[in-house]
Amino acid sequence: MTSGILLIDKSTGMSSGKCVYQARKKLGIKKIGHAGTLDPIATGLLPLLINKATRVSDFLMDEVKIYETLAFFGQKTDTQDITGEILEKSSKTFEKKDLEKAIKENFLGEILQTPPMYSALKQNGKKLYELAREGKIVERKQRRIKVYDFEILDFDFPYARFKITCSKGTYIRSLVNDLGEVLKTFATVKELRRLKVGNFDVKDAIKIEDFENKDVDELIKKLIPIDDALNQYEKIILDKSYYKQATNGMTMKIDLGKNFDGLIRVYVEDLFIGLGEYKNKNKTLKLKKVFYEG
Numbered sequence: 601m602t603s604g605i606l607l608i609d610k611s612t613g614m615s616s617g618k619c620v621y622q623a624r625k626k627l628g629i630k631k632i633g634h635a636g637t638l639d640p641i642a643t644g645l646l647p648l649l650i651n652k653a654t655r656v657s658d659f660l661m662d663e664v665k666i667y668e669t670l671a672f673f674g675q676k677t678d679t680q681d682i683t684g685e686i687l688e689k690s691s692k693t694f695e696k697k698d699l700e701k702a703i704k705e706n707f708l709g710e711i712l713q714t715p716p717m718y719s720a721l722k723q724n725g726k727k728l729y730e731l732a733r734e735g736k737i738v739e740r741k742q743r744r745i746k747v748y749d750f751e752i753l754d755f756d757f758p759y760a761r762f763k764i765t766c767s768k769g770t771y772i773r774s775l776v777n778d779l780g781e782v783l784k785t786f787a788t789v790k791e792l793r794r795l796k797v798g799n800f801d802v803k804d805a806i807k808i809e810d811f812e813n814k815d816v817d818e819l820i821k822k823l824i825p826i827d828d829a830l831n832q833y834e835k836i837i838l839d840k841s842y843y844k845q846a847t848n849g850m851t852m853k854i855d856l857g858k859n860f861d862g863l864i865r866v867y868v869e870d871l872f873i874g875l876g877e878y879k880n881k882n883k884t885l886k887l888k889k890v891f892y893e894g
Contacts, residue, residue: 602629603651603893604823607805610638610646619808623648627816635660635797637720639773641681644794645802647829652891656829663798663832664748666765669789671776673758676786678732679718680773684788692785696755702782703750707775712742716774745770759790799831800824826891827865827872835865836878836885846873849887856880863888 610619616637623632633654635647644667649657674691677684715721717732717740731738746767754761764772773789780787795802806814806822836856838846845852846868859880866876866887874890 602627602820602823603653603891604825605635605653605656605800605829606648606650606819606823607800607802608646608648608811609802609805609807610643611808612643613640614808615640616646619646620648622808622811623650626812627819633657636665636768638794639681639792641683641789642792642794644792645797645800645805646794647797647800650823652893653826653829655889655891656826660797660829662768664765664767664796665770665794666763666796667772668753668761668763668791668793668795669772669776670791671760671762671779671787672790673760673780673783673785673787675788676777676780677788680716680771680777681789681792684718688786690785692783693757694783694785695757696752698783699752699755699760699779702779703752706782707750707779708747710744710746713745713769713771713774713778714742715740716771716777718773719771743769747775750775763795798829800829825872830865830875833863833865833875834860835867836876837867837869840869843868846876846887847890847892849890851884851886853883854878854885855883 606623608619610616616634620632620634624630629650631651631654633649635649635657638644638646647660672682674689675686676688677686717737718729721728723738747764749765751763752760753763764775772792776787776789842852846866856878860878861880862878864876864878866873871892873892874887876885876887878885
């Protein structure tokens with residue numbers, strides 16, 4: 601079975617689901633998912649997870665993301681981007697120093713964010729964007745997110761280009777909208793591009809427009825091994841006597857020789873088996889997720 605991660609550079613106007621559909625059709629593989637939805641307006645990195653790689657989805661979702669966005673100030677829309685209906689306008693102006701101050705004082709580190717109505721989050725079993733299309737606005741719970749970096753790349757009022765490094769669950773549209781509110785005006789996203797997901801970079805991705813023109817064998821060769829998505833975890837290499845225990849998910853008695861508790865990548869010689877949990881107190885290792893296809 602072919603498994604791995606394929607990096608796609610999504611184009612604007614296309615849904616993340618459409619990218620998955622195209623990949624399934626092209627590769628003839630049904631079990632394909634992705635690691636984090638991109639808005640239709642957004643471009644950039646969309647990691648496609650093929651077969652057993654779908655099991656690392658949660659781990660990739662947890663990774664730090666980097667985005668570049670172009671914000672337009674003076675206009676508020678219902679979707680918080682330029683595809684939406686204009687709700688309000690403002691003629692208020694400000695200088696770059698005001699922008700820098702607003703970001704520094706309000707949008708760095710751990711902050712609370714209210715998700716937008718136009719999002720795939722669910723409330724009572726229904727997606728928020730479905731409720732929004734029905735003209736309903738419901739109260740959304742604030743979520744704790746983390747903004748590691750919020751860099752101003754360019755400023756030419758009413759436009760500003762930002763590079764934002766953030767945690768999972770961050771909505772760039774909401775960040776831009778909230779930034780407008782802090783500056784006593786309105787703001788909406790004009791462009792949005794995802795540059796990185798963890799260690800994966802859009803520079804290494806295949807443009808979705810080129811995807812259809814490539815041979816299946818060529819695409820398969822571009823698959824990234826599953827363990828590349830788990831590089832944040834420590835690694836243990838076992839000898840081949842542990843092969844059966846490891847691949848069957850059995851609890852193994854192993855002394856790592858150091859004080860360590862938690863998840864760890866498990867290899868038997870040069871074979872990646874999966875992600876295990878090590879308990880230092882009992883000196884035990886048990887596979888939590890087995891990826892090896894022996």
